[in-house]
Amino acid sequence: MTGKNAFYAQSGGVTSVINASACGLIETARKHKKHINKVYAGRNGIIGALAEDLIDTSKESASAIAALRHTPGGAFGSCRYKLKGLDESRAQYERLIEVFKAHDIGYFFYNGGGDSMDTAHKVSQIGKKLGYPITCVGVPKTVDNDLPFTDTCPGFGSVAKYVAISTKEAALDVQSMCATSTKVFILEVMGRHAGWIAAAGGLAGQGSAEPPHIILFPEVPFNAKAFYARVKECVTKYGYCVIVVSEGARYKDGRFLAESTTKDAFGHAQLGGVAPVLANMIKDKLGYKFHYAVADYLQRAARHIASKTDVNQAYAMGKAAVEFAIKGNNAVMPIIKRTSDKPYRWKVDSAQLSKVANKEKMMPKKFISKDGFGITKACRTYLEPLIKGEDYPPYKNGLPIYVQLKNIAVKKKLKNDFKI
Amino acid sequence: MTGKNAFYAQSGGVTSVINASACGLIETARKHKKHINKVYAGRNGIIGALAEDLIDTSKESASAIAALRHTPGGAFGSCRYKLKGLDESRAQYERLIEVFKAHDIGYFFYNGGGDSMDTAHKVSQIGKKLGYPITCVGVPKTVDNDLPFTDTCPGFGSVAKYVAISTKEAALDVQSMCATSTKVFILEVMGRHAGWIAAAGGLAGQGSAEPPHIILFPEVPFNAKAFYARVKECVTKYGYCVIVVSEGARYKDGRFLAESTTKDAFGHAQLGGVAPVLANMIKDKLGYKFHYAVADYLQRAARHIASKTDVNQAYAMGKAAVEFAIKGNNAVMPIIKRTSDKPYRWKVDSAQLSKVANKEKMMPKKFISKDGFGITKACRTYLEPLIKGEDYPPYKNGLPIYVQLKNIAVKKKLKNDFKI
Numbered sequence: 001m002t003g004k005n006a007f008y009a010q011s012g013g014v015t016s017v018i019n020a021s022a023c024g025l026i027e028t029a030r031k032h033k034k035h036i037n038k039v040y041a042g043r044n045g046i047i048g049a050l051a052e053d054l055i056d057t058s059k060e061s062a063s064a065i066a067a068l069r070h071t072p073g074g075a076f077g078s079c080r081y082k083l084k085g086l087d088e089s090r091a092q093y094e095r096l097i098e099v100f101k102a103h104d105i106g107y108f109f110y111n112g113g114g115d116s117m118d119t120a121h122k123v124s125q126i127g128k129k130l131g132y133p134i135t136c137v138g139v140p141k142t143v144d145n146d147l148p149f150t151d152t153c154p155g156f157g158s159v160a161k162y163v164a165i166s167t168k169e170a171a172l173d174v175q176s177m178c179a180t181s182t183k184v185f186i187l188e189v190m191g192r193h194a195g196w197i198a199a200a201g202g203l204a205g206q207g208s209a210e211p212p213h214i215i216l217f218p219e220v221p222f223n224a225k226a227f228y229a230r231v232k233e234c235v236t237k238y239g240y241c242v243i244v245v246s247e248g249a250r251y252k253d254g255r256f257l258a259e260s261t262t263k264d265a266f267g268h269a270q271l272g273g274v275a276p277v278l279a280n281m282i283k284d285k286l287g288y289k290f291h292y293a294v295a296d297y298l299q300r301a302a303r304h305i306a307s308k309t310d311v312n313q314a315y316a317m318g319k320a321a322v323e324f325a326i327k328g329n330n331a332v333m334p335i336i337k338r339t340s341d342k343p344y345r346w347k348v349d350s351a352q353l354s355k356v357a358n359k360e361k362m363m364p365k366k367f368i369s370k371d372g373f374g375i376t377k378a379c380r381t382y383l384e385p386l387i388k389g390e391d392y393p394p395y396k397n398g399l400p401i402y403v404q405l406k407n408i409a410v411k412k413k414l415k416n417d418f419k420i
Numbered sequence: 421m422t423g424k425n426a427f428y429a430q431s432g433g434v435t436s437v438i439n440a441s442a443c444g445l446i447e448t449a450r451k452h453k454k455h456i457n458k459v460y461a462g463r464n465g466i467i468g469a470l471a472e473d474l475i476d477t478s479k480e481s482a483s484a485i486a487a488l489r490h491t492p493g494g495a496f497g498s499c500r501y502k503l504k505g506l507d508e509s510r511a512q513y514e515r516l517i518e519v520f521k522a523h524d525i526g527y528f529f530y531n532g533g534g535d536s537m538d539t540a541h542k543v544s545q546i547g548k549k550l551g552y553p554i555t556c557v558g559v560p561k562t563v564d565n566d567l568p569f570t571d572t573c574p575g576f577g578s579v580a581k582y583v584a585i586s587t588k589e590a591a592l593d594v595q596s597m598c599a600t601s602t603k604v605f606i607l608e609v610m611g612r613h614a615g616w617i618a619a620a621g622g623l624a625g626q627g628s629a630e631p632p633h634i635i636l637f638p639e640v641p642f643n644a645k646a647f648y649a650r651v652k653e654c655v656t657k658y659g660y661c662v663i664v665v666s667e668g669a670r671y672k673d674g675r676f677l678a679e680s681t682t683k684d685a686f687g688h689a690q691l692g693g694v695a696p697v698l699a700n701m702i703k704d705k706l707g708y709k710f711h712y713a714v715a716d717y718l719q720r721a722a723r724h725i726a727s728k729t730d731v732n733q734a735y736a737m738g739k740a741a742v743e744f745a746i747k748g749n750n751a752v753m754p755i756i757k758r759t760s761d762k763p764y765r766w767k768v769d770s771a772q773l774s775k776v777a778n779k780e781k782m783m784p785k786k787f788i789s790k791d792g793f794g795i796t797k798a799c800r801t802y803l804e805p806l807i808k809g810e811d812y813p814p815y816k817n818g819l820p821i822y823v824q825l826k827n828i829a830v831k832k833k834l835k836n837d838f839k840i
Contacts, residue, residue: 014596016589044599073592079600161818168819169436169721172493176434179464180499185717203819275714276693294695296713297605301589305724307818387818398581398727398807399588399623 003035004106006325007049008057009042010141011081011112011119014074015155016303017314018141021111022075023068024318025139026057030065035326036107040410045079046110046119050092050418052099054410067403069315070393072303075405081420083119086129095418096123097132102413107135107325111318113142113153114358117333121353124331137321138333138353141314143300145196146360149351150335152386154317155300157310160200161387162302163189163244163295167204170293171211171242178240184231184282185242186292187212188275189299192248195219195363197299201244202375203383211242213373216278218248219363220372222257228285230373235288245274304400308389309344320348344385423455424526426745427469428477429462430561431501431532431539434494435575436723437734438561441531442495443488444738445559446477450485455746456527460830465499466530466539470512470838472519474830487823489735490813492723495825501840503539506549515838516543517552522833527555527745531738533562533573534778537753541773544751557741558753558773561734563720565616566780569771570755572806574737575720577730580620581807582722583609583664583715587624590713591631591662598660604651604702605662606712607632608695610719612668615639615783617719621664622795623803631662633793636698638668639783640792642677648705650793655708665694724820728809729764740768764805 006029010018022041029036041055042048048055055076057065068075086093099105110120117138124136140147145156167187174185191197195217205211213234216222234241249257258274275292282288313336320334333356337349367379375383393400428445430438442461449456461475462468468475475496477485488495506513519525530540537558544556560567565576587607594605611617615637625631633654636642654661669677678694695712702708733756740754753776757769787799795803813820 010596014593047599071592072589074596077599078596080597081600164819165724166718166722168822169492169723170717172491172822173434173717173721176430176494176498177500179467179497180501187718273696276696291716292714293716293718294712294714295718296711297590297593298586298607298713298715298718301593302586303589304585309818384817389818390812390815392810392812395810397804398729398809399584402588402592 002033002037005038005040005104006036006107006109007040007105008109009045010074010076010078011045011110011116012078014078015141015143015300016072016158016306017154017311018111019068019071019075020311020314021139021141021154021318023065024315025109025322026065028319028322032326040103041076044077047079047081047420049099050095050420052412052414054103055407056410059408060405064403064405070303071402072301082115083122086122093126093130097126097130109137109139109321111139111141114147114360117353118357121331121357124353135325135328135330137325139317139321140333143190144194146194148356148359148361151338151346152336154310154314157307157386159197159299160383161307162299162305163197163200164203164387165305167201167212167244174240174242181289182291183235183240183288184290186275186278187244188247188273188294189244191218191246193218195246198244198246199375199379200383209238212244213241214243215374216245216249217368218246218250220368221252222249231282232286245278247274249274303393306391307387308391309386311391316348324350341381422453422457425458425460425524426456426527426529427460427525428529429465430494430496430498431465431530431536432498434498435561435563435720436492436578436726437574437731438531439488439491439495440731440734441559441561441574441738443485444735445529445742446485448739448742452746460523461496464497467499467501467840469519470515470840472832472834475827476830479828480825484823484825490723491822492721502535503542506542513546513550517546517550529557529559529741531559531561534567534780537773538777541751541777544773555745555748555750557745559737559741560753563610564614566614568776568779568781571758571766572756574730574734577727577806579617579719580803581727582719582725583617583620584623584807585725587621587632587664594660594662601709602711603655603660603708604710606695606698607664608667608693608714609664611638611666613638615666618664618666619795619799620803629658632664633661634663635794636665636669637788638666638670640788641672642669651702652706665698667694669694723813726811727807728811729806731811736768744770761801
């Protein structure tokens, strides 16, 4: 006897370890045939469910699934698509039920961030509200590190490691060049609402003399005067200044620094990001030669330097999701619970989706130094274990061996299309 | 009996492996006390010689010197400072001799690119022309890969590896997102005159369907019409388009694409780089959502993912420089000579500085595909071995352990200062 099929989808921006969660989930499901027959993945996330475009993961070899553990990106495709409430979007939920029924799907696993946990929560209610019983478990993922309850979000630790290492490396470069050339280096990182990723840059050095000398957080209103003073102080004292800036850095009135830029010939704002804006401000005011980097997707795709802690946690979340589901736990999300800082110890726990949905975990004030330009010891204690350990992918001819799955579609059973 | 002292300096933009050359040079010198007493490094390159600001590397432990092999940046500081000809800048050369005499320096090692080899060549002539005999050996280094005679330049292989891996990883990200979000991803890389680094992005995929779909080289005049057509074709066929662009990409008339940008309120050109310019062009013409990254210093500092081949070659160049010098070879530069493609085999050879100086090695035409947007098989055969092998630094608490030397100054012997 085998169980019902499971639906799994990746949602929102991907990470370098979201496939490690998929790996944990599929490998664990394969060990519990009695409860879960096949895992069908949505092609391009929830859109795959609405379009009845399901991927039969049982067609993938054990080694291909194992390779997901070290492959970045979203192996089945992700999407930015938010389901509204049951009342507003009844047709969509009814379509989901139609597809789930047609493919004998009894489990719904949704791998994403805050919005996705909201969707997962809504789907968990269709048993009661629309009469289709389904066990629904969220799988946490987001580089933004903003899900509540969990110690951290899979995906964040690896971005944090990438940003800390990149800051450290680029700082050595500018330090070498500063006598006659570049004096200021700016690294722009992700984080529109919260400064978690920028904070990770702070791990590159200790004390005010070591780079990064300045971190700009979305949580701290930008103070141009204090900023210029600190840049000048660093160049004078240390010969150079390294800055990590969150894309969400903003003025007191909420305007993003990245917006304070000129319009092009068509009246569009120049989409230069915050780094070039800051660089030009420094050039104009202080005259220093600068360089800047924009990490963008590189930071969240950099599986080559993923955090081992993060990879292990991502895998554990996928595994736990299946274990919760086969115990019949509906409307939950596995979380990471920290039980000790030094040494870092954690265990798997769970949170109710109803409590997780649409709640953002912001950086605590005590994590940002008094001058607003750095991280505190408390922040360091929190962040350090998350970047610990390396988990190198296998290489061939100098390049990582990342898997591309066959992604064979499950034969459609429904006659009608559904307009997305 | 011990020999004369040696002067070593790092010059121009640093790389993730220039310190590996320093390591090879210092370790080898330490084995030949009979010929070379101490290695004095110039603090901030040649400026250290002119200012009599010498670093006594004999004060560094064997383990600190060994750690240079895996530490990026320039451990003694570098500079952008070009010595003019002997006739034009006689005072500078006389000052060099004054400092060399005062510190019993009989060897001059200069670690840099084309300009630096020109300087090294000029210094090699001061024996004949100014009566101060010195053995002068250049040590090749440049991420630009544009030195002649040598198969490749230490520093390039590691940037190439970083760019190839980053392209591959970011491509998996955008491939996951393209159904509902980002359709175009652009990675801006270094290379103002030659497209070597951009070409390395091409190693990320094979064939026209695999990313990167477009590479923009400085060697190929930008053709907007063909470019838009290819971007559109990729998005239509594959769902997304990945572009690697050299900072030196330019129009037929020589103008850089990066210049074709608007002025800010002060009339300054917006310093946005080429990636945002391209991104906005695509947005305006084709309407696709985009992301872009600017790798900047990250690419040439990324020791965490250096090429093992590159590290070995960088070390070998430093070692060979000493071996040439103690044999009395003046005015030479060690080079890498490729003896076989598959398997890649190379040996150390030498070139005359007089022939190396101020000569740029451009990408051969046969390395760029007919449509101008990709690399050929010949290019791949050349590039592939250069990124081969990983050479991970040691880690502690999730971060690479990079060494900061003590850099203790040699006591000054001269009374007079010299205006740089």
